[in-house]
Amino acid sequence: MSDEKAYQVLARKYRPQTFADLIGQEAMVRTLKNAFAADRIAHAFVMTGVRGVGKTTTARIIAKGLNCVGPDGNGGPTTEPCGLCKPCIGISEGRFFDVLEIDAASSTGVDNIRELNSMANTRPAEGRFKIFIIDEVHMLSINAFNALLKTLEEPRGHTKFIMATTEIRKVPVTVLSRCQRFDLKRIEPEVMMAHLSKVADLEGAKLAPDALALITRAAEGSVRDAMSLMDQAIAHGAGETTGDQVRAMLGLADRGRTLDLFDLIMKGEAATALAELSAQYADGADPMAVLRDLAEITHWISVIKINPAAAEDPTTPPDEQSRGQDMASRLPMRALTRMWQMLLKAIEEVALAPNAMMAAEMAVIRLTHVADLPDPETLVRKLSDSPRPPAGAMPGGAPAGGGTVHAPRLAPVHAAPTRGPVMTAAAPVLAESQLQVYASFEQVIELIRAKRDMLLLNEVETGLRLVRYAPGRIEFEPAPGAKPDLAARLGQRLQGWTGSRWGVSVVASGGQPTIAEARNTELAEVRAQAADNPLVQAILTAFPGAKITDVRSPEAITAEAAEAALPQADPEVDDDWDPFEA
Numbered sequence: 001m002s003d004e005k006a007y008q009v010l011a012r013k014y015r016p017q018t019f020a021d022l023i024g025q026e027a028m029v030r031t032l033k034n035a036f037a038a039d040r041i042a043h044a045f046v047m048t049g050v051r052g053v054g055k056t057t058t059a060r061i062i063a064k065g066l067n068c069v070g071p072d073g074n075g076g077p078t079t080e081p082c083g084l085c086k087p088c089i090g091i092s093e094g095r096f097f098d099v100l101e102i103d104a105a106s107s108t109g110v111d112n113i114r115e116l117n118s119m120a121n122t123r124p125a126e127g128r129f130k131i132f133i134i135d136e137v138h139m140l141s142i143n144a145f146n147a148l149l150k151t152l153e154e155p156r157g158h159t160k161f162i163m164a165t166t167e168i169r170k171v172p173v174t175v176l177s178r179c180q181r182f183d184l185k186r187i188e189p190e191v192m193m194a195h196l197s198k199v200a201d202l203e204g205a206k207l208a209p210d211a212l213a214l215i216t217r218a219a220e221g222s223v224r225d226a227m228s229l230m231d232q233a234i235a236h237g238a239g240e241t242t243g244d245q246v247r248a249m250l251g252l253a254d255r256g257r258t259l260d261l262f263d264l265i266m267k268g269e270a271a272t273a274l275a276e277l278s279a280q281y282a283d284g285a286d287p288m289a290v291l292r293d294l295a296e297i298t299h300w301i302s303v304i305k306i307n308p309a310a311a312e313d314p315t316t317p318p319d320e321q322s323r324g325q326d327m328a329s330r331l332p333m334r335a336l337t338r339m340w341q342m343l344l345k346a347i348e349e350v351a352l353a354p355n356a357m358m359a360a361e362m363a364v365i366r367l368t369h370v371a372d373l374p375d376p377e378t379l380v381r382k383l384s385d386s387p388r389p390p391a392g393a394m395p396g397g398a399p400a401g402g403g404t405v406h407a408p409r410l411a412p413v414h415a416a417p418t419r420g421p422v423m424t425a426a427a428p429v430l431a432e433s434q435l436q437v438y439a440s441f442e443q444v445i446e447l448i449r450a451k452r453d454m455l456l457l458n459e460v461e462t463g464l465r466l467v468r469y470a471p472g473r474i475e476f477e478p479a480p481g482a483k484p485d486l487a488a489r490l491g492q493r494l495q496g497w498t499g500s501r502w503g504v505s506v507v508a509s510g511g512q513p514t515i516a517e518a519r520n521t522e523l524a525e526v527r528a529q530a531a532d533n534p535l536v537q538a539i540l541t542a543f544p545g546a547k548i549t550d551v552r553s554p555e556a557i558t559a560e561a562a563e564a565a566l567p568q569a570d571p572e573v574d575d576d577w578d579p580f581e582a
Helices: 026-037 055-067 086-092 110-120 142-153 189-203 209-219 223-237 243-250 255-267 270-282 287-306 318-330 333-352 356-371 376-385 432-438 441-450 454-463 486-498 515-531 534-542 554-565
Strands: 044-048 099-103 130-135 159-165 180-183 464-470 473-478 503-506
Touching (some): 026 055, 044 055, 055 130, 055 159, 099 110, 110 130, 110 142, 189 209, 189 223, 209 223, 255 270, 287 318, 287 333, 287 356, 432 441, 441 464, 441 486, 454 464, 454 486, 515 534
Parallel strands (some): 044 159, 099 130, 130 159, 473 503
16 A cells, blocks of 8 residues: 555644644744744744644644745745645655754763754755754753853754653753743633544544543544544544543543542442442443542542632533532532542552552542541531530550650669668779760760660669669669669769769669669659540540540640751752752
């Protein structure tokens, strides 16, 4: 089969040939038309935007406009190329000698740019301008960009550069500063649907409005994606293509049924929601796609709640618009944001789970169980209005938890008479002035912690009941379970760390509580005070089985927040790093 008779996909067949054919880029078209009319055509352009919005197409139209000579061969640069002259036909067919399209993804090196620079210095062979279209320019190496700078800044009068990229941040600022930049935006849904409908009519194909809406939504503003999907939909429908056929082709769940599932979840009807999810799965819906649709609906309803005009989306049928408005009026924002966060976590879990359907079912179960939980404001108001439980009605006992309370500062201890045998590990022989840096027992504890002897630190905190302390001398009563050689090992460690001998003695009685005992006592007192708070009592009554696991003061919370807010230096980030450099 010859090339002339070969089938051409819609994206190529209906590729814009003039600025009038471009859709959705009015600002760029107006700027270029004014530049051509005033003969203020820049020597370098850079087009940026998402895939399929017309970057390379615009570059070709500019190239045709610069080289067009009109049907009579006497025309000049124009924004309305005739499409009939030799340059226009040659550029459209990709065989015009003076317009070179370069794929930067496969020509990334300095040698390629050196060759380009040499060609840029030669005069055009058959056209008015020699034009270089560099696609995906961000793929060039740093050295290649540097090699291009001089030619890009001061090209010959007959040379033009037009670059296209989807990653404008990867293009060095030194290159961007030498070009006129145009940001091509995504195509609006209304414009996209009108364009697809026009192409369908030209092809003699029939697509239902809901089918066009689904294609437009799936294309996400990309004309090429939309044309490719419509090409596939026409073949899939083999006649008139319906929305159900497009939904099946894209592997999407019925949006109406997804709204039903969303409504069931928000009402907390777990069994019915699971049945609906199973029915959609049986009909061929992908569990991951269902969760993503639920997340999309959550976002849509949240936006409608903030801006009701967002419901008037041309890609959304009227019945779905009314349902969205109804849900937005009924559901609180806190429930929607909670739903969004949990769906994001669920999507991650489904992607990692060995069985996607099981993970999706567990996600639906979690979502339905938290759907009817009150928000914090409602809960506090409800608990504040409820009567305080009578004394003794609290859930029994001081709950166990993982709260953290700093060890209290030990009170000064005076000498106590010895009532039993005394064991002495060592006698201090050096001057007291050499040990004044350890004026208190707390400083000894900090020394052990600084030396990272966690085993000794644990034994001292749990087994040493301090009787008397002076720099260089420790007397203590061993707690139950303390090891018999604790005094000897403590004295040896302190002597090795300080360079001075320490006297560590053991007495039979008279010791204060250990650090661990004092910490537990203080923690129990703090929890008891918290448990006496009427609001806490109401919460523990409203949520049977709840426990107080941690009690923090406002000062501690403020200190933690201030510490977290401090900027953390990243050792891997260079201070001179330029985010615009590739």
